[in-house]
Amino acid sequence: MDTQDRWASEHEQTLRSFLIATHLLLDRLDRDLQRQAEIPLAYYQVLACLSEASQCTLRMSDLAAHLHGSRSRLSHAVARLEERGWVQRVACPTDKRGAYAVLTAQGRAAFQAAAPGLFESVRQHLFDQLSAEQAGHLRTISELLAAHLCRHEELDPAD
């Protein structure tokens, strides 16, 4: 087996483990959250983002950008969250195309009720499995990859 092949097979194995681990972990977190709080992880993230914004309010576009997701997806998500009374859409006075998403009191309550269970899952399935050093590595790696992918999306609007 020459050097090229060794490289490839090593990376292939890493990729395989990475795909399995991330799928299993994301599924588990999503499932736990779904069972305990009846919200998908993706919607929890919307609530989390809004809860940190000033006035618990964000323009739809900004919210989508913070979540690194598409406008379309956010639009659907907010529609669902609005049905539950957790978020409200408010028209933007200065730009009639625009809309604000506002976290309601109920939305904040739902978010706060869901958080402890999620953190417990994360602790159990992620951080309890890693040494402090490994958690540090994971953070570094995640930040590197996220930065690259964000950069790449800006530059490559192959859409």
Place this chain on the structure above:
Amino acid sequence: MDTQDRWASEHEQTLRSFLIATHLLLDRLDRDLQRQAEIPLAYYQVLACLSEASQCTLRMSDLAAHLHGSRSRLSHAVARLEERGWVQRVACPTDKRGAYAVLTAQGRAAFQAAAPGLFESVRQHLFDQLSAEQAGHLRTISELLAAHLCRHEELDPAD
């Protein structure tokens, strides 16, 4: 800020980066593969698994287990792949409940056509962004997490 808080906020940041990075990366790989080869990453993994099996054949259950996914999901996936003529179901002679999934010649061809593009994406968006040391860490971490989550699923059939 006391020690507890520091711990929590550090981990929260790590989690955030991790979720963003994995979502962006999985989306990008899936999208690239979809554009270049018109298959979702999940279906590619099915083909990959079959292509490595002896006779390119695997029991549905075993295939699901290798992929760490549910039987239901695999059943749907194989149904789609069968429509395309890439996989064929074959009844198991010894156990009439059972079914084999067999990779067809067309399926193998589609898999081989898709692989280079995927590896290129993986190289560009994952390994080119990491040092050799970091790739090693990622592998270790992934394997740890995957092992834990597999163990956990066996032990905790909270279903």
Place this chain on the structure above:
DNA sequence: GAAACTCCATTGAGCCTTCAACTATTCCGG
């Protein structure tokens, strides 16, 4: 050997996401 259990695999409903229009507004060059 029949009832009770378990196991393999499939099915359909419901939800989430993506993709590709589409509407409505705002911006900008001339």
Place this chain on the structure above:
DNA sequence: CCGGAATAGTTGAAGGCTCAATGGAGTTTC
């Protein structure tokens, strides 16, 4: 100011996933 281009956001169809329910086939027990 007008017409074209860019921007904000929504919508509906299509596809994939999960969940719960089902059917059919082996297995166990007495």
